Amino acid sequence: MPSQFNLKTILDLADQFYSLNDIQVNKDKSVLLVCQKRSTVPRCLRNFDPLPVQLKFGNSTINITPLEKSESVRILGVLFNYNNSYKNTIKKISAKITDIALRFARKQITEKQLAYIFNAVIIPHIEFWSQTKILLKNILYKFMAKILRVFKHKLHLAFSAPNITLFRHIFRINTLLDNHTQAKITNFLIQINSSDLLEKLSLLQLAQIQYNNWLPYHLLYFLPYFITLTHRSNFLIQSIVLCNNNNITFYFNTNFLPYVQEGNIPMIGILKDTYHKHNHNLKQLNILFLDQILNRRAQIYT
Structure with a gap:
């Protein structure tokens, strides 16, 4: 499995870091969280307890059981x-x-x-x-x-x-x-205005959500209601909602906010509340603005 291979690579890097800095780690106390959608798990296996997994952690081999859905790990x-x-x-x-x-x-x-x-x-x-x-x-x-x-x-x-x-x-x-x-709000403003890696990761995550939902503007500038519903557990999205509820808005800055300059009339402004039902099809057709459709028709007629 690619995910397990990536996990092994991360553990190897962590073990090298611990060895380089002479840090003693109790590897037997490692905890494994498995992020897997319920729909991807066969129905016959959903009610069974997680099975132990054997992982290579540097020179050691550990047997670890993934936490159940109701369990949490304290860090x-x-x-x-x-x-x-x-x-x-x-x-x-x-x-x-x-x-x-x-x-x-x-x-x-x-x-x-x-x-x-x-x-x-x-x-x-x-x-x-x-x-x-x-x-x-x-x-x-x-x-x-x-x-x-x-x-x-x-x-x-x-x-x-x-x-x-x-x-x-x-x-x-x-x-x-x-x-x-x-x-x-204070921590969020510091997070998106910092000059280090944290700002880049935060804006990149927001840009990824923007692309996945095929939105014309950055989420700091434009946050549709259906995004707040589908990302209730997303800290960045809920931070933006909290800012908006307290009358804190973000000004558009083309230097760091991704913006697709393809037209002036976004499709979400036409479809409104039903946009989330059609954004996948529009994404496949690479249509984000009404201007794209009108321009194509004009080219056909000419």
Whole structure:
């Protein structure tokens, strides 16, 4: 299999790097994530557990079993899985907040101390764990509600008391939604405006999505709704959506944004919501603008 051969090549390079830098690695703790579409797996094999795989890692041979779909691997404290699912990350954050809420509800600390712990400890932890994910508003609201219940308990307030009384004007509590939005937008802007390899890889990935979906403009400049639906787990796409929802737009720059100069009337502007049903056929015909069809007809008649 070509993919397994490529994996062996990567492992050989990694082993050479470890040897060159005198780094000791426990190869038996290696984890394997298999990215394979469900439609490519025979129906009779979909419900079976993954089988062990034998891989050559430098001078060693390791037996490794691919993780199941529901499993995640932790890399530097951040959870990853094969389909970039949010579930395990959300479970981890929810469990941490619940643990903190139960722990500090009984502690003899003031509400100001609790506010400091929330701003200086809890928020940075959540930001770190979710740095590769963009969490939905309703999830962040649920997390925030658990924290606010502890504050109201400490202040002997009714749980139905307005939350606005606890925010910036009194205890200077940052909201999870505001912090999450600010952190994700800031990191994304740094990512696409950096002068290193990260910028090139990010723009290249966006350009690849643009080409695969046969779009006339770069996704930073023009993001159709169907792209946001088909790429819900794509961090770059969801970062653009987050920027657009907060009235942050990107100006067109021909120096780095791919742009196909074939016409003035794109086909997506004519087909609109049905474009995603026909873009594959248009791609095969190499038609992106209405001008291409009109020019061909004009050439035939002349």
